Amino acid sequence: MLVGFVLGLLAFLAFNQDWFADARPWVEAKYNQDAVLRGQLVGDGWSHLALTSLVWLVVPMMVAVVNLLRSEVKCCPRTTRARSLDGL
Numbered sequence: 001m002l003v004g005f006v007l008g009l010l011a012f013l014a015f016n017q018d019w020f021a022d023a024r025p026w027v028e029a030k031y032n033q034d035a036v037l038r039g040q041l042v043g044d045g046w047s048h049l050a051l052t053s054l055v056w057l058v059v060p061m062m063v064a065v066v067n068l069l070r071s072e073v074k075c076c077p078r079t080t081r082a083r084s085l086d087g088l
Contacts, residue, residue, distance in 0.1 A: 029056045 010028050013020040024031055025048040032049040035041040041049065 026051060027055075029053065 010024075014024055014028065014031075025045070029052040032041065032045060032052055035045055036049065
């Protein structure tokens with residue numbers, strides 16, 4: 001939900017604000033990915049692509065992995081068959 005809000009805000013700024021034209025390659029991943037697909041990515045475009053990929057892909061993935069590793073593994077409840085075998 002938050003990602004959708006941020007992407008919508010970026011699209012709004014891209015179409016309505018002149019000052020955002022200089023910042024757009026640094027913060028909007030789709031802008032750089034489209035340049036790669038068109039074959040027009042040169043010079044600073046590679047650093048823009050690396051930074052936006054880091055911010056939009058690597059950082060959220062690392063946060064998710066850290067949360068996953070810190071989470072407590074909860075055991076499932078024992079089944080009735082397992083309980084009946086305990087009494088043997």
